[in-house]
Amino acid sequence: MDGSWRVSREVAGKKKGISKKGISKNELSQELLMRLFQKETKSHLEPIKYWYDWSEQKLVVLHCPSGKTKKIKNPKRIERFLQAYEATLVECKGVTEDIDRLHLFKKVRVHK
Known part of the structure; x- marks a missing residue:
């Protein structure tokens, strides 16, 4: 295990799974923060x-x-x-x- 992570994307619009190999943990955490921020801005800021x-x-x-x-x-x-x-x-x-x-x-x- 090399300690890196890969985000595998399923069919567009469906859930995104996280698996090892590929992108770094830092990139993964940035992507997760972006997803959370997008949900927050969409749901409450009207x-x-x-x-x-x-x-x-x-x-x-x-x-x-x-x-x-x-x-x-x-x-x-x-x-x-x-x-x-x-x-x-x-x-x-x-x-x-x-x-x-x-x-x-x-x-x-x-x-x-």
Whole structure:
């Protein structure tokens, strides 16, 4: 055994198996990290739009793919949201587009 690894690819779109011989462990770990990063970016970073409604004193967040909205009224939660998006209330006068960094619209599963 020479300590190297080879990634064998099955038919396109199917699972990828890992077997010895071929590429180095460093290359293998880089490929695995790329796969994990691609899954993370695909699954959670979806586009949103947000703005501050001055008449109702609420921050409105719109999830673009589904059309669902969330209204944040609690000042501490508004501050947390603004810190995460590096924005101020004045900047939220108009509609701002970004990605869902706080996973506000992520489906949460409860395991028993």
